[in-house]
Amino acid sequence: MKKTFGLLNEEEQELLNQLVEGMTKEQLLWTSGYLAGKSEKDKKTIKKERPDMPNIQVLYGTHSGNSEVISEKLLQSAKNNGLDMKISLMEKFEYRNTPLLQNLIIIVSTHGEGEPPSNAMGFLDFLRDKDTPEMPGLHFAVLGLGDSTYANFSQAGVDFHKALKKLKAQPIMPVRKCDAEFMPEAQKWMDQIINHFSGTSVVLRPEKADIPAGGPVLNGVANAGFTVPSFKRVYDRNNPFYARILKKKLLNGDGSDKEVYHFELSIRDSGFTYQPGDTLSIVGDNPPSLVEAILDKFSFGRDEEVVLDKQMFTLYHALRNYLEITVINPVILDRYNRFAGSKELTDLINDPVQLADYLYGSDVLDLLTDFPAKLNAQELVSVLRKLPPRKYSIASSFDAHPGEAHITVAAVRFEKKERIREGAISTFVVDRVKEGDRIPVFVQNKKKFKMPEDKSIPIIMIGPGTGIAPFRAFIQQRKHDGIKKGTWLFFGDQHEKTDFLYGDEWNKLKAEGYLQKLDLAFSRDQDEKIYVQHRLLQKSEKVWKWLQKGASIYVCGDKKKMATDVHLALLDIVRNEGKMDINTAKQYLNSLASDNRYQKDVY
Structure with missing residues (x-):
């Protein structure tokens, strides 16, 4: 030889x-x-067999981590059933290997106005590329996570499904959409996936929720006398931890049009840890006045019994604690119209512009009043969706405040049709609990709103209004780490005198050197309204210099207006200061996002 x-x-x-x-x-x-x-091998003739390819490849795209949680649960179920499965974040998967796969499972959230999260955009672009080969031998299934209160409900999942079908891939089942309370529906979908590949359903199921029958507040308004369970558990949305309110403080001054509160919660004995950028979710209840108005107007008996998730509740309890009634969405309208049979409602549902206008600020009482229907209590609850928890950016550093989590909450109140409307969870914590009460919470560790691992990297933080919350955590962490350079904060609100949230803290941090630069935009303190995007443009040259030094940009707050305006301002800065054409400037910002140097937490 x-x-x-x-x-x-x-x-x-x-x-x-x-x-x-x-x-x-x-x-x-x-x-x-x-x-x-x-x-x-040529992409269009590449073989479909390859030894290191799993039988089932799961790819997930995530913003808050929920898609990853589902992927890991699915993987565990697959292992229990002897299936060959691998999971991967989309941006870490070698896209060109897709045609080699036999079975592909997509789990993806929807971010912004119907877009996939940044770590999924590249894979979607690959599937849509004209040079990507057809994949008739690939079988796939898609699970989309979203929120049905938004027009583009789970649009990212729909887009992936369409892109794969266009490449001649074979769908195992129709695309499945999960609402804000995603786990029950996701678990059913996972069971179907496992059954499809193995014919069995030996899967790990989430524990059943253990919310006290009287409501979510302990030692307070809705549940006086209830004691916290003493046994150890893993806390999540199905099993929340009851955190004691240590401090509740109004941040606005006299004469402000806003109500923004600072809360400090004790999470000792919960086992929670968190990093700057993570969120605390609150499980709350609905405004009692709205519940009573629904019951009174339509003569529903408050003690009528209804069934939810195979459990019996009184109608009052279901409407107060378990079902969403302050917000409606297209899915609810469609369900309701099965009972109403209203041509007017049908026309509204089919008119996207009129529908969006109607849904904005409307609640269940509006729907029942505007489109009367004969339905009983059980039929009413079947129309509604579960009341989802509300995520709040944690406004503290765990290292600086061990055993505590701080949040910043704006009370949502407005008038429509001569009736005051209230946000469910915001008024729950602002109006219906007090210091000393315990409220159900759980921590969510976000994957895509994190400070740089290299602590020397400069950070530019843009957070008007309550968007300031995570940046309080960022600066507290930098102070704890002894970092005095490379922090630049842009904050804005209506009036400096009444709405400079945490103003004393920012001024002190700046004087101490932990906040290097602070730019403020108070829109109503002068005739011409000034917002954070205007301050960015005024500091265009310096912003560009920071970017050239490797700075990361963070944006938190309103996504419908502020985030768009800030993005356009950044685009102008890159185009003008970097001497680029518009397409090159867009590519530059996209590359910043891909490198985790441009991160958003918008809502």
Whole structure:
């Protein structure tokens, strides 16, 4: 047998030596590239078998981490059933290997106005690329996470499904959409996936929720006398931890049009840890006045019994604690119209512009009043969706405040049709609990709103209004770490005198050197309204210099107006200061997002 040299035998090695002997450096480089190219099979003829490919590949795209949680649960179920499955974040998967797969499972959230999260955009672009080969031998299923109160409900999931079908891939089942309370529906979908591949359903199921029958507040308004369970558990949305309110303080001054409160909660003994950028979710209840108005207007008996998730409740309890009634969405309208049979409502549902206008600020009482229908208590609750928890950015550093989590809450109140409307969870904590009460919470560790691991990297933080909350955590962390340079905060609100949230803290941090730069935009303190995007443009040259030094940008707050305006301002800065055309500037910002140097937490 001839001696081998790596993958070549002695004769092959000699032929290779003869070939390259006497070549110039440039020729050697060209030959190396040519041979590398020859080793890559043409994308359109690539074989569908490859030893290291799993039978089932799960790819997830996530903003808050929910898609990853589902992927891990699905993987555990697959292992329990002896299935060959792997999971991966989309941006870490080698896109060109997709045609090699036999079965592909997509789990993706919807972010912003119907877009996938930043770590999923690249894979969607790959599937939509005109040069991507067709994949008729690939079977796939898509689970989309979203919130049905938004027009583009789970649109990212829909987009992935369409893109794969266009490539001739074969859907295992229709795209499945999960609402804000995603886990029950996601679990059913996971069972179907496991059954499809194994014919069994030996899966790990989430524990049943254990919310006290009297409501979510302990030692307070709705549940006086209830004691916290003493046994150890893992706390999540189904099993929340009852955190004691240590401090509740109004942040606005006299004369402000806003009600923004600072809360400090004790999470000792919960086992929770968090990092700046993570969120605290609150499980609350509905405004009692709205519940009573629904019951009174339509003569529903408050003690009528209804069934929710195979459990019996009084109608009052269901409307007060378990079902969403302060907000309606297209899904609810469609369900309700099955009972109403209203042509007017049908026309509204089919008119996107009129529908969006109607839904804005409307609640269940509006729906029942505007489109009367004969339905009983059980039919009413069947129309509604569960009351989802409300996420709040944690406004404290765990290192600076161990055993505590701080949040910033704006009370939502407005008038429509001569009736005061109230946000469910915001007024729950602002109006219906007090210091000393316990409220059900759980921590969510976000994957995509994190400070740089390298603490020397500068950060530019843009957070008007309650968008300031996570940046309080960012600066507290930097102070704890002893970092005095490279922090720049843009904050805005209506009036400096009454709405400078945490103003004393920011001024002190700036004086101490932990906040290097502070730019403020109070829109109504002068005739011309000034917002944070205007301050950004005024500091265009310095913002660009910070970016050139490797700074990361963070944006938190309103996504419908503020986030868009800030993005356009950044685009102008990059285009003008970087001397780029518009397309190159867009690519620059996209590259910042891909490198986690441009992160958003918008709502």
